[in-house]
Amino acid sequence: MTRVVIVGAGVGGLGAGVRLTAAGCDVLVLEAAAQVGGKLGIARSEGHTFDTGPSLLTMPFTLEETLATAGVTLSDRLDVRRVDPLCQYHWDDGTALATHADPDATAAAFEALEHGAGQAWHRLLAQGRRTWDLSLPLFLSAAISGPIELARRSGRPINPRDILAHTTLERYGARHFRDPRLRQLLDRYATYSGSDPARAPATLSVIPYTESAYGAWHPIGGMHRIAQVLSDVIREQGGELRCSTPVTRIVTEHGSAVGVETAAGEVFPADAVIANCDAADLYEGLVSAPKQAAQIAAAPASLSGFVLMLGVAGRTPGLAHHNIWFPRDYRAEFADIFDDPRPPNTPTIYLCNPVATDPSCAPDGDESWFVLVNAPRHGQVDWDAEGERYQERILDRLDALGLRARERARTIIRRTPADLERLTGAPGGSIYGTASMGPRAAFLRPRNASPAFERLYLASGSAHPGGGLPLVLLSGKIAADLICRDLELTDAA
Numbered sequence: 056m057t058r059v060v061i062v063g064a065g066v067g068g069l070g071a072g073v074r075l076t077a078a079g080c081d082v083l084v085l086e087a088a089a090q091v092g093g094k095l096g097i098a099r100s101e102g103h104t105f106d107t108g109p110s111l112l113t114m115p116f117t118l119e120e121t122l123a124t125a126g127v128t129l130s131d132r133l134d135v136r137r138v139d140p141l142c143q144y145h146w147d148d149g150t151a152l153a154t155h156a157d158p159d160a161t162a163a164a165f166e167a168l169e170h171g172a173g174q175a176w177h178r179l180l181a182q183g184r185r186t187w188d189l190s191l192p193l194f195l196s197a198a199i200s201g202p203i204e205l206a207r208r209s210g211r212p213i214n215p216r217d218i219l220a221h222t223t224l225e226r227y228g229a230r231h232f233r234d235p236r237l238r239q240l241l242d243r244y245a246t247y248s249g250s251d252p253a254r255a256p257a258t259l260s261v262i263p264y265t266e267s268a269y270g271a272w273h274p275i276g277g278m279h280r281i282a283q284v285l286s287d288v289i290r291e292q293g294g295e296l297r298c299s300t301p302v303t304r305i306v307t308e309h310g311s312a313v314g315v316e317t318a319a320g321e322v323f324p325a326d327a328v329i330a331n332c333d334a335a336d337l338y339e340g341l342v343s344a345p346k347q348a349a350q351i352a353a354a355p356a357s358l359s360g361f362v363l364m365l366g367v368a369g370r371t372p373g374l375a376h377h378n379i380w381f382p383r384d385y386r387a388e389f390a391d392i393f394d395d396p397r398p399p400n401t402p403t404i405y406l407c408n409p410v411a412t413d414p415s416c417a418p419d420g421d422e423s424w425f426v427l428v429n430a431p432r433h434g435q436v437d438w439d440a441e442g443e444r445y446q447e448r449i450l451d452r453l454d455a456l457g458l459r460a461r462e463r464a465r466t467i468i469r470r471t472p473a474d475l476e477r478l479t480g481a482p483g484g485s486i487y488g489t490a491s492m493g494p495r496a497a498f499l500r501p502r503n504a505s506p507a508f509e510r511l512y513l514a515s516g517s518a519h520p521g522g523g524l525p526l527v528l529l530s531g532k533i534a535a536d537l538i539c540r541d542l543e544l545t546d547a548a
């Protein structure tokens with residue numbers, strides 16, 4: 056039986072584990088932390104439950120397809136509910152706007168702010184669909200080594216304009232909207248890949264299309280349930296998961312990965328190894344691959360996040376599931392993160408209030424808030440020194456928005472970029488590995504089949520095709536497919 060060891064029980068590792076156990080492999084997942092899920096973690100306090108990372112599930116078909124390889128139906132395991140509106144936006148001039156999966160509803164809201172913006176939104180979604188239809192089969196679902204291979208696969212050279220790689224998201228938004236609020240709304244999608252809209256390719260405008268086409272979803276019980284279900288399916292199919300088991304070395308022989316060694320000194324032989332840990336850690340720490348390590352170090356890192364989880368008394372009138380408050384000067388926020396790193400002075404506030412969809416997350420009549428602001432990496436800022444002070448600044452901001460956070464909070468959990476690094480192994484707390492900045496960024500992500508060693512594969516948000524749960528599940532699919540191909544397993548994963 057083919058033995059595969061997976062280093063890390065993040066979603067990419069777990070998704071690959073489901074597919075490979077389904078393909079008949081003997082799978083062992085080794086996880087450094089005490090719980091599975093990685094960034095998709097969970098925290099509890101005073102009867103409140105908090106997702107510590109992702110709060111928005113898009114493209115649920117990636118999860119459905121992963122489970123289906125094991126004959127499991129998503130709806131049998133998870134009660135996944137549609138979230139509407141997609142997001143409630145606020146500006147400091149008092150404007151509020153809700154976006155919806157229904158394009159006409161969002162277009163009407165845009166039109167109310169700017170004449171013609173409704174049509175512009177429809178045009179943007181139509182182009183997003185074309186970009187998506189091209190990207191999903193060619194680029195997002197398969198291993199890739201560069202534009203030449205992409206052209207070979209598609210049968211013709213890909214024009215960067217077809218996938219909007221020729222311009223930035225910021226410029227693209229300015230071509231569609233005059234109203235600075237609507238531009239800001241579009242620019243925010245750069246942060247879905249941890250990037251600066253002034254440098255990120257307009258390709259990221261495909262995200263609003265996917266949100267519109269596939270909706271936004273929430274599993275009852277919390278997002279972390281996704282990691283639990285994936286783990287259950289691996290076990291049910293005979294795979295093994297061990298938590299609190301950090302891997303310290305990938306054992307290589309004659310240029311091939313042949314097993315792993317743990318901190319306790321145990322060695323597990325393997326026919327193939329999947330690294331679900333961050334690609335920088337893999338190439339700097341677990342194997343010796345100076346060329347790959349240098350390539351990653353040369354690329355700009357994605358942003359991190361400063362998180363407060365608040366268990367608050369009572370319900371907040373008008374609070375949606377997903378809420379955003381924009382600052383007046385959005386550019387200053389990105390300058391504080393990427394150009395002259397410091398804790399952003401007036402950051403955009405994202406507040407997830409899952410009770411709007413799922414009352415099980417808080418005691419009766421109360422709310423569990425997940426508040427996230429974009430932040431520079433730990434190392435660029437000493438977040439262990441800054442954390443407490445910045446918490447006060449964010450609480451001030453929440454109070455200024457009228458949310459009475461201090462008065463209502465029964466419990467507050469803080470997660471700085473430094474905590475994210477310690478808890479999930481993400482270097483500097485970067486959420487998405489390297490950022491998607493520049494027209495070629497997508498081709499520069501670490502590859503799923505390691506060029507450094509045979510039988511070593513990468514499945515994570517820091518590798519191809521990128522971060523965020525849907526892409527990470529696709530990363531797991533690509534790694535599993537490569538293993539099936541390379542080891543000539545009959546059941547494709």
Ligand SMILES: Cc1cc2nc3c(=O)[nH]c(=O)nc-3n(C[C@H](O)[C@H](O)[C@H](O)COP(=O)(O)OP(=O)(O)OC[C@H]3O[C@@H](n4cnc5c(N)ncnc54)[C@H](O)[C@@H]3O)c2cc1C
Binds near residue numbers: 067087
């Ligand atoms: C605050 C925040 C908000 C987010 N919001 C969203 C969202 O709304 N929607 C969305 O889709 N995505 C969101 N994301 C991104 C999403 O969480 C990640 O892209 C995804 O979970 C990453 O999965 P991964 O497979 O790369 O593994 P990770 O989650 O990075 O997990 C890797 C695992 O490997 C383990 N590991 C590392 N080194 C070792 C070792 N040497 N030995 C053993 N184990 C090791 C780690 O402990 C960890 O458990 C968010 C992330 C954060 C942090």
